[in-house]
Amino acid sequence: MKRIAKFEKVSLAQFEKDWDISTDAKSVYDEIKLPQRATSGSAGYDFYATCDIELAPGESIKVPTGVRVRIDEGWVLKIYPRSGLGFKYRLQLNNTVGIIDSDYYYSDNEGHMFIKVTNDSKEGKIVSIKKGEGFAQGIFVEYGITEDDDAQGVRNGGFGSTTK
Helix, strand or coil: CCCCEEEEECCHHHHHHHCCCCCCHHHHHHCCCCCECCCCCCCCEEEECCCCEEECCCCEEEEECCEEEEECCCEEEEEEECHHHHHHHCEEECCCCEEEEHHHHHCCCCCCCEEEEEECCCCCCCEEECCCCEEEEEEEEECCCCCCCCCCCCCCCCCCHHHC
16 A cells, blocks of 8 residues: 555644634544544545534534545545435435645645535434544545646635635
8 A cells, every 4th residue: 555645634723723612622623533444454544523413304414524634636635424324314415525635734724624515415414423433535636637727726725726
C-alpha cells in the first residue's frame, strides 16, 4: 500500500470559529477522533460524529469534523456515507460525493472538512448517530490529468472556490 496522506486536527481556534452547534467547542475539540480504517482490508477511513445526530426524513445537518488531511499531489479523498447508514436509512451526502483535493489543506480555513448529510428515508425512518460513531467514510483515489493541462490557479477556500 502507498502511504500518501495524513489526517490531522484543525487548530482549536479554527474549530471554534466553525463550530455552530450549541455545545462547547473546546470540549468537543478535545474528543475529536481522527479517521481510521476498521480493518486491514478496509478501503474507507471512518469519520466520526462530533455531536449526536438525529435526523427525521428530509432533515439535514452540516457536521464540522475538526479534521484536515495532507494528501500527496495526484491523489484525492472521496467522502461517502457509511455503507450501512446509506443502505438502512438512505443517509446521503448533500453533494453526493465529497471531493477533498490535495491543495485544500492550505486553504484559509486550514482545510477543515465539513460533511453535510441528509436523511432521505422513504420509509419514515429516523437516523440516530451518537457522538463518536462513524457516519461517513473517506477513500483515497489516485487521479491523472490531460497531456495539455496547464492549470496554474491557487485554491483558497472550499465549495466553489476553484471556479471563481
